[in-house]
Amino acid sequence: MSHVAVLPGDGIGPEVAAQAIRVLDALGIAHSEHAFGGNAILSQGTPLPDDTLAACRAADAVLLAAVGLPELEGRPVRPEQGLLGLRKELGVYANLRPARGDGVDMMIVRELVGGLYFGAKGVREDGTWFDTCEYSRPEVERIARRGFEIARARGGRLTSVDKVNVMHTSRLWRDVVTALGEDDYPDVPLDHALVDSFAMTIVQAPQTIDVVLTENTFGDILSDVAAAVTGGLGLAASASLGDAGPGLFEPVHGSAPQIAGRGIANPAAMLRSVALLLAYGLGRPTEAAALERAVADALEAAPTPDIGGTATTAAFGDAVLRALDATPTL
Amino acid sequence: MSHVAVLPGDGIGPEVAAQAIRVLDALGIAHSEHAFGGNAILSQGTPLPDDTLAACRAADAVLLAAVGLPELEGRPVRPEQGLLGLRKELGVYANLRPARGDGVDMMIVRELVGGLYFGAKGVREDGTWFDTCEYSRPEVERIARRGFEIARARGGRLTSVDKVNVMHTSRLWRDVVTALGEDDYPDVPLDHALVDSFAMTIVQAPQTIDVVLTENTFGDILSDVAAAVTGGLGLAASASLGDAGPGLFEPVHGSAPQIAGRGIANPAAMLRSVALLLAYGLGRPTEAAALERAVADALEAAPTPDIGGTATTAAFGDAVLRALDATPTL
Numbered sequence: 177m178s179h180v181a182v183l184p185g186d187g188i189g190p191e192v193a194a195q196a197i198r199v200l201d202a203l204g205i206a207h208s209e210h211a212f213g214g215n216a217i218l219s220q221g222t223p224l225p226d227d228t229l230a231a232c233r234a235a236d237a238v239l240l241a242a243v244g245l246p247e248l249e250g251r252p253v254r255p256e257q258g259l260l261g262l263r264k265e266l267g268v269y270a271n272l273r274p275a276r277g278d279g280v281d282m283m284i285v286r287e288l289v290g291g292l293y294f295g296a297k298g299v300r301e302d303g304t305w306f307d308t309c310e311y312s313r314p315e316v317e318r319i320a321r322r323g324f325e326i327a328r329a330r331g332g333r334l335t336s337v338d339k340v341n342v343m344h345t346s347r348l349w350r351d352v353v354t355a356l357g358e359d360d361y362p363d364v365p366l367d368h369a370l371v372d373s374f375a376m377t378i379v380q381a382p383q384t385i386d387v388v389l390t391e392n393t394f395g396d397i398l399s400d401v402a403a404a405v406t407g408g409l410g411l412a413a414s415a416s417l418g419d420a421g422p423g424l425f426e427p428v429h430g431s432a433p434q435i436a437g438r439g440i441a442n443p444a445a446m447l448r449s450v451a452l453l454l455a456y457g458l459g460r461p462t463e464a465a466a467l468e469r470a471v472a473d474a475l476e477a478a479p480t481p482d483i484g485g486t487a488t489t490a491a492f493g494d495a496v497l498r499a500l501d502a503t504p505t506l
Numbered sequence: 507m508s509h510v511a512v513l514p515g516d517g518i519g520p521e522v523a524a525q526a527i528r529v530l531d532a533l534g535i536a537h538s539e540h541a542f543g544g545n546a547i548l549s550q551g552t553p554l555p556d557d558t559l560a561a562c563r564a565a566d567a568v569l570l571a572a573v574g575l576p577e578l579e580g581r582p583v584r585p586e587q588g589l590l591g592l593r594k595e596l597g598v599y600a601n602l603r604p605a606r607g608d609g610v611d612m613m614i615v616r617e618l619v620g621g622l623y624f625g626a627k628g629v630r631e632d633g634t635w636f637d638t639c640e641y642s643r644p645e646v647e648r649i650a651r652r653g654f655e656i657a658r659a660r661g662g663r664l665t666s667v668d669k670v671n672v673m674h675t676s677r678l679w680r681d682v683v684t685a686l687g688e689d690d691y692p693d694v695p696l697d698h699a700l701v702d703s704f705a706m707t708i709v710q711a712p713q714t715i716d717v718v719l720t721e722n723t724f725g726d727i728l729s730d731v732a733a734a735v736t737g738g739l740g741l742a743a744s745a746s747l748g749d750a751g752p753g754l755f756e757p758v759h760g761s762a763p764q765i766a767g768r769g770i771a772n773p774a775a776m777l778r779s780v781a782l783l784l785a786y787g788l789g790r791p792t793e794a795a796a797l798e799r800a801v802a803d804a805l806e807a808a809p810t811p812d813i814g815g816t817a818t819t820a821a822f823g824d825a826v827l828r829a830l831d832a833t834p835t836l
């Protein structure tokens with residue numbers, strides 16, 4: 177039987193996680209909850225406690241809500257270090273961020289455990305602070321392969337985004353992607369774009385974009401632009417996958433401390449993350465599609481304040497469960 | 507008497523530069539043209555020939571159209587190296603990118619001669635490729651000071667954008683900006699944002715943004731997002747300033763090789779760069795404002811194909827000159 181490790185995290189995390197747990201229960205999927213992020217720092221001194229990591233490794237999939245606590249700003253240990261550590265430990269190098277709506281159906285494939293986030297960083301003797309963007313050929317090749325596979329499965333195109341006119345790592349990136357395309361994916365149309373002008377394309381012509389392959393930091397920024405264009409972070413979900421072991425599923429939004437505890441957070445992105453978990457993590461595509469439809473229904477029937485409605489987080493969850501219940505295939 | 511060094515560059519560069527030169531002539535401003543970019547690589551083997559650099563240094567301001575030639579793709583020497591070299595040589599560390607339209611009046615202040623563009627880059631023995639994002643305290647302080655000055659002059663606010671939850675250089679950035687604000691600019695409201703969520707804010711609520719201060723690569727991407735939101739690259743201009751010596755004024759758009767030579771490129775961004783040159787480079791704010799208005803008129807009267815019209819590049823220039831001529835203050 178499948179088991180999901182749930183990490184409710186900080187801020188609105190536990191509130192939206194509660195709705196996800198109702199859905200897991202409705203589908204008869206076992207789960208357990210574990211400390212992670214700011215709360216774990218406060219209670220255990222580390223954002224990623226050993227037993228949390230062990231539970232994640234043992235699970236079939238990991239569902240994370242959100243991390244980040246304003247009261248920890250400026251401290252040396254940050255909740256986000258737990259997130260980066262978890263991604264690295266699980267080896268989930270491929271972060272899939274779909275953006276849909278209004279004729280747009282885009283999939284951003286972001287490299288997640290390398291690049292500018294994970295290279296050497298520090299302060300040199302001369303007082304220069306630095307971060308390093310680093311990639312090896314195999315690191316680029318495995319994420320590129322994932323991008324091509326996804327594009328092929330959709331019968332689509334791949335656009336690889338870099339900054340080859342300035343960055344050295346982009347030369348490696350472009351070479352590897354081009355060679356892999358020629359050798360193993362000649363059937364998948366490939367083009368290349370520069371990150372600055374591509375950011376503009378996401379705003380001006382998002383319907384022309386299919387599958388996007390890009391570096392960690394670029395993907396962080398571009399996927400938020402894509403989310404903004406297609407309806408906002410409240411709706412954006414993501415799946416992070418490795419080659420083996422459990423995937424990590426999380427909404428793109430943060431912990432929204434300013435509205436935490438009021439029961440009004442929009443759980444749509446979290447529930448869509450459960451849909452991705454069902455599809456990519458547990459191989460249950462029919463239930464995934466049903467949940468996607470149920471969330472779409474609830475967005476109409478029970479919108480939360482962030483999208484102009486008055487429904488509470490729990491009322492949104494009710495609407496989703498009702499829609500799921502009414503689905504004959506389940 | 508003022509002298510402007512004009513670098514027509516590649517692709518549509520010479521076409522839009524020709525309209526800028528008509529305006530300089532109309533205002534009685536002396537100018538000279540110099541080889542730069544892809545053309546200079548083809549004719550002299552380097553994108554930034556010594557005599558071009560000398561002419562730029564000797565000028566009161568430098569006006570650059572666009573660089574980039576597709577036939578040089580993949581060669582070791584790139585036109586963009588000339589651009590990066592020129593920015594560095596002139597010490598123009600502050601790149602100002604205004605974005606206006608529809609209730610939006612944003613000014614992005616991008617650090618231009620440091621960060622990820624200028625740190626060490628290469629390939630290590632173990633086959634890892636790398637780029638380094640580097641900043642020293644004085645480098646951050648001078649650009650932050652420029653940001654505060656601009657915000658103060660507008661009676662506005664400053665938003666400093668970083669990725670402090672991941673990047674080490676962002677910690678330095680945030681510390682320096684915060685301290686400078688407290689010490690020297692307590693009258694200028696300051697806030698901080700993360701680059702990913704701020705990219706979303708540019709799309710969703712651009713009217714809430716005033717002056718933005720950010721790192722080189724982040725500024726590259728964010729200013730294109732801002733341009734997309736406020737009408738596209740065809741209209742976006744930029745000024746790059748140091749502490750002394752000539753400033754560098756350029757449109758944000760590229761060399762658009764696909765439409766080069768057809769006389770249909772939109773010279774609006776180039777002419778707005780001339781307006782910035784008049785204001786920031788030569789201290790002629792009245793003429794700058796008149797030229798801004800003339801460009802706005804021409805956008806109505808003689809739109810080029812990229813914005814849905816049929817005017818040629820030269821016809822657009824005609825409309826600008828007519829509007830300037832009709833300006834009583836000049």
Ligand SMILES: CC(C)[C@H](C(=O)O)[C@@H](O)C(=O)O
Pocket residue numbers: 256259396428671672702
């Ligand atoms: C919280 C932060 C470290 C994280 C990231 O940048 O990866 C978030 O912005 C995201 O996109 O998942």
Ligand SMILES: CC(C)[C@H](C(=O)O)[C@@H](O)C(=O)O
Pocket residue numbers: 341342372586589726758
């Ligand atoms: C051509 C390129 C090197 C340049 C940059 O990234 O600075 C351009 O995109 C710009 O924004 O001026």
